[in-house]
Amino acid sequence: MGLLLSRQHQRSALLRAFALLSQTFLWLGRGSLRRRRQQFIEQLFEMGNRSVLFITVTLGTLGMISVFQVLIQVDRILPEYSVVGPAFLLTMVREFAPTIAGLMIATRVGSGIAAEIGSMVVTEQVDALRMCNAEPVDYLVAPRFAACLIQTVLLTMYGGVVSVVAGGLVANLVWGIPYEVFFRVDNITYSDFLAGFLKCVAYGIAIPIAAAQAGLETEGGSEGVGTATTRAVVNASFCVVVLDFILSGFAFFFLFD
Amino acid sequence: MIVAKGVGKSFGGERILSGVDLTFHEGEVVGIVGPGGVGKSLLMKILCGLVEPDEGEVTVFGRSWADLSVTERAKLRERFGMLFQNYALFDFMTVGENVAFPLVQRGDMSAQDVQERVVERLTQVELSGVNHLYSRELSGGMKKRVALARATIGEAPIIIYDDPTAGLDPVTSSKIFNLISDLQRPDSLSLITSHDIERMMPVCQRYIMLYQGGVYFRGTAQEAKQSQDPVLRVFFGGDAVDVGRRTMAGAEGIS
Numbered sequence: 001m002g003l004l005l006s007r008q009h010q011r012s013a014l015l016r017a018f019a020l021l022s023q024t025f026l027w028l029g030r031g032s033l034r035r036r037r038q039q040f041i042e043q044l045f046e047m048g049n050r051s052v053l054f055i056t057v058t059l060g061t062l063g064m065i066s067v068f069q070v071l072i073q074v075d076r077i078l079p080e081y082s083v084v085g086p087a088f089l090l091t092m093v094r095e096f097a098p099t100i101a102g103l104m105i106a107t108r109v110g111s112g113i114a115a116e117i118g119s120m121v122v123t124e125q126v127d128a129l130r131m132c133n134a135e136p137v138d139y140l141v142a143p144r145f146a147a148c149l150i151q152t153v154l155l156t157m158y159g160g161v162v163s164v165v166a167g168g169l170v171a172n173l174v175w176g177i178p179y180e181v182f183f184r185v186d187n188i189t190y191s192d193f194l195a196g197f198l199k200c201v202a203y204g205i206a207i208p209i210a211a212a213q214a215g216l217e218t219e220g221g222s223e224g225v226g227t228a229t230t231r232a233v234v235n236a237s238f239c240v241v242v243l244d245f246i247l248s249g250f251a252f253f254f255l256f257d
Numbered sequence: 258m259i260v261a262k263g264v265g266k267s268f269g270g271e272r273i274l275s276g277v278d279l280t281f282h283e284g285e286v287v288g289i290v291g292p293g294g295v296g297k298s299l300l301m302k303i304l305c306g307l308v309e310p311d312e313g314e315v316t317v318f319g320r321s322w323a324d325l326s327v328t329e330r331a332k333l334r335e336r337f338g339m340l341f342q343n344y345a346l347f348d349f350m351t352v353g354e355n356v357a358f359p360l361v362q363r364g365d366m367s368a369q370d371v372q373e374r375v376v377e378r379l380t381q382v383e384l385s386g387v388n389h390l391y392s393r394e395l396s397g398g399m400k401k402r403v404a405l406a407r408a409t410i411g412e413a414p415i416i417i418y419d420d421p422t423a424g425l426d427p428v429t430s431s432k433i434f435n436l437i438s439d440l441q442r443p444d445s446l447s448l449i450t451s452h453d454i455e456r457m458m459p460v461c462q463r464y465i466m467l468y469q470g471g472v473y474f475r476g477t478a479q480e481a482k483q484s485q486d487p488v489l490r491v492f493f494g495g496d497a498v499d500v501g502r503r504t505m506a507g508a509e510g511i512s
Contacts, residue, residue, distance in 0.1 A: 039349075120348075123344075124341040125345050127307050127339075128339070128345035128347070129347075130334060132359045133335045133363070134358075
């Protein structure tokens with residue numbers, strides 16, 4: 001019974017998320033960004049500014065560690081270093097850059113969205129918006145959604161470049177692999193870029209919706225804001241992992257040769 | 258203006274309100290009183306359509322909230338002004354933007370007229386010259402006055418003041434009630450929830466008392482004061498201290 005209730009709850013949470021997503025698209029279609037241009041630009045700046053150092057450090061470190069560990073294994077099994085660079089680039093473009101950046105953005109930006117909206121709920125600001133004929137989805141969710149979507153794509157592209165450059169530096173400085181060997185891009189196709197781009201867009205849609213939903217459903221006082229923030233990070237990260245699985249399968253069957 | 262019929266609401270299995278029947282008319286100032294946690298704020302939110310009741314219905318200007326679409330509800334809410342218990346000032350807006358917000362949303366005034374009205378209303382609540390400040394830079398009393406200015410600037414026909422003096426000192430509380438009295442228009446309905454009965458007296462014409470989930474009393478302060486009902490005497494007759502002492506004594510076994 002407990003499991004059944006839990007599944008029902010999850011299903012209704014998913015339905016509410018889809019309802020919020022469709023309302024957000026509806027308000028965007030009705031010119032929400034035109035009316036909330038200032039808020040949108042502020043969010044764009046805030047999300048990018050707030051995440052750029054975090055993304056640089058995490059993806060740069062990940063790139064360095066990945067290349068280092070792979071080169072140790074390659075050195076043991078077959079000392080043929082020329083395959084490492086192209087394989088690393090391909091994996092970054094298809095998989096790791098969007099997914100790791102997505103998880104980082106879910107943590108950094110998702111928590112921010114949930115905390116902001118959640119604290120507005122508990123201080124009755126969301127009710128005050130409703131009393132002034134301002135729809136919270138139009139006023140709060142749509143600008144954050146659009147800003148997060150754009151920044152997820154931009155930050156992922158930036159993070160991917162940082163990661164690849166960091167990996168290339170380790171390969172050259174520690175293992176002596178020439179840059180022209182490591183950065184060989186001839187086996188990366190448009191399909192690989194498309195697969196990575198689709199993931200960025202999917203995460204950019206899922207993260208703000210999961211976070212805004214958690215924020216709007218905040219109950220209680222400051223404790224409720226904490227719970228909502230945790231829920232936002234968990235749900236957004238979960239969405240990233242599930243979407244990665246689905247889109248990787250889709251790309252494997254329909255995009256890659 | 259507002260009619261509530263058999264309104265009931267539960268939260269987490271606990272029944273907060275049950276069978277509440279109320280009618281409010283134009284030109285009235287009604288005080289809603291009762292012990293903390295009895296559901297006064299909840300009732301206010303049900304009356305203005307922010308919370309849906311589990312049972313019963315609320316009609317405003319002859320239209321039931323339950324029959325309205327989301328857009329119609331939002332439009333009907335424009336006919337309310339509301340001062341929230343926790344101020345609910347938008348922290349990302351300045352004082353001037355907060356006060357102007359209901360007029361900006363309504364969209365029927367020029368920016369110049371809105372600004373003039375904001376300055377006028379802030380002067381009325383003795384806060385001229387603070388337009389550029391953010392709510393975090395204000396004291397509790399100033400925040401309440403800004404919230405009061407925002408609630409009343411649209412000159413809505415129905416204004417709800419949800420505990421307008423919560424957490425304020427007696428002097429500021431008196432000032433807030435004086436402002437409410439000054440800003441009251443003869444054709445509007447004002448509903449005030451508060452524990453501060455003494456300061457409500459000069460403002461409210463009649464009272465509704467909520468107790469144990471329902472309407473316990475409706476009438477004037479005079480009627481409540483003359484009643485021999487111990488609960489009413491606690492609230493209206495100044496017996497609160499005596500009842501408190503008796504309760505304490507009982508709990509400690511002192512006769």
